[in-house]
């Protein structure tokens with residue numbers, strides 16, 4: 001059942017359960033329930049849906065896409081074993097700085113989220129939170145077989161199997177684990193995709209927000225954060 | 231050849247000392263004697279270091295085996311103290327007063343096996359699993375594959391090959 | 407002939423644009439030089455431009471209220487203000503800025519104004535790391551201000567004026583007139599303070615990505631971050647020009663200015679690549695030690 005739904009959502013990007021961020025039935029904007037939060041904290045967090053803006057076209061957008069592809073700031077959040085492969089990229093042997101890639105410690109400023117392999121449910125919670133805090137346009141690179149279909153943890157009770165269900169992914173890098181060269185190739189591919197204007201993960205996330213949220217809530221049982229961490 | 235020290239042999243009902251390696255032995259005891267025995271080993275016999283504490287699920291026999299691994303730095307010897315407790319409503323006396331780090335292991339065992347340690351600090355808080363709602367995942371009746379299939383959707387088209395036959399087919403096709 | 411006021415304002419914009427571009431190129435080339443020292447290829451020289459374009463081209467941004475928004479504005483005002491009251495090129499109509507209207511005290515005030523504004527804004531973001539970063543930044547700033555201020559007092563006594571243009575004038579006519587040779591102690595103290603001011607190693611703990619994440623700008627993103635990045639270039643340029651004017655004889659044309667400021671900035675890289683990072687408490691102790699003593703010696707030496 002869920003598989004069917006999954007494939008459909010992938011094949012058909014317009015698959016939206018409800019138009020998010022646009023006015024609801026009575027012309028009022030939809031408001032998130034934030035049920036996971038204690039009553040006194042609800043006022044501290046935003047309750048608006050993410051807005052799906054766009055489409056983005058034109059010369060200016062092409063130019064900006066070029067700039068985006070040349071200045072990829074990675075969020076320094078290592079999840080899973082793959083994070084260890086990011087370190088060599090900074091060293092003089094692989095030197096990712098020459099492609100304009102650099103690590104950034106805060107989600108607010110970074111534009112690329114590297115999912116470094118398996119994500120346990122506990123980590124997934126942090127991944128979702130960090131991803132939502134990044135400023136669009138944001139890109140996700142997923143390393144390792146674990147992110148693609150579970151890898152060697154495919155039957156584990158605590159690691160999710162396909163990261164695509166929970167956040168949109170732009171580039172996958174296969175391997176267990178991929179070498180730094182593979183990572184560089186992946187980043188180059190990401191740059192090409194960005195320049196072609198195909199990396200609209202943030203828009204996709206906003207459009208299919210409810211589908212992603214439902215998936216996330218299905219595995220994260222103690223949802224004690226806002227529904228949309230802005 | 232190591233022997234059980236006399237003061238321990240006369241005070242507790244201990245099983246035979248099983249020598250696994252030159253630097254590792256195990257000792258079976260009754261679960262109610264464990265705290266006292268551990269204290270005696272720590273204070274009089276030099277086993278001052280707690281390496282770890284863990285549980286093994288003997289599903290067929292209906293018991294959990296708890297292992298407390300101690301280490302004696304002077305003699306470079308590890309001693310595993312083992313005891314058995316029933317699987318139903320498994321409860322064990324907490325030993326966190328002997329070694330402070332013990333409560334972490336006990337919290338872990340509570341979460342992963344469902345063994346309760348009344349009085350152990352923060353024993354009911356979640357440890358590695360957040361918001362776990364099923365039976366403790368390390369109990370053998372828990373089917374991790376079934377749980378994973380039920381909970382985590384996969385990408386269709388995954389297939390598994392037996393590594394041995396697969397490599398044989400690839401490398402030595404003539405041998406098949 | 408004195409240009410009219412609108413023309414001077416137009417010239418000021420030209421001068422500002424030049425210093426921004428120059429400052430960004432300087433940052434880019436220094437990053438590349440550091441990379442070479444580490445045996446890497448390094449980022450392109452124009453990387454800072456791309457970063458700014460990218461940051462400003464983000465599609466959404468968040469705000470934590472008016473003070474949060476004003477932080478980068480104050481910061482930029484500090485950078486621009488510092489630059490505007492320093493003559494970038496002596497005797498040039500375009501690059502003299504408004505140096506006639508302000509003096510050394512005003513410039514010093516502007517140098518620290520930006521930091522304070524940033525402190526207010528960053529704290530408004532509510533992120534604990536911002537607050538820690540700000541407190542570290544202010545502590546370090548207070549520390550390097552001491553040798554810097556002493557050195558300024560020393561040269562103010564030496565030249566008997568606070569007017570930067572007059573100080574530069576007094577240094578014309580050959581290298582032996584530079585403050586560097588007439589008052590070396592003050593220059594040494596000020597150069598050490600300069601290391602702290604530019605936040606390169608070993609005094610980079612405030613904005614180091616590996617420490618309390620990135621310090622004050624933790625919550626800043628999108629166009630606000632772009633503003634901060636631009637300011638970094640302007641502020642660097644302004645500081646370099648100020649130092650050149652006060653200690654290294656100023657410049658009478660643009661190439662001389664470029665060469666001198668490049669070399670002054672290069673001292674940062676030179677020191678930064680050779681020394682590891684100080685903790686905040688260590689750097690405070692450092693600044694209040696030998697550099698302060700040198701500063702006091704400079705004042706005493708010049709006054710008697």
Ligand code: SF4
Pocket residue numbers: 080081082116117118143144145146147151152153175176177178
């Ligand atoms: S793909 Fe392999 S290396 Fe990567 S996270 Fe999974 S197990 Fe680790």
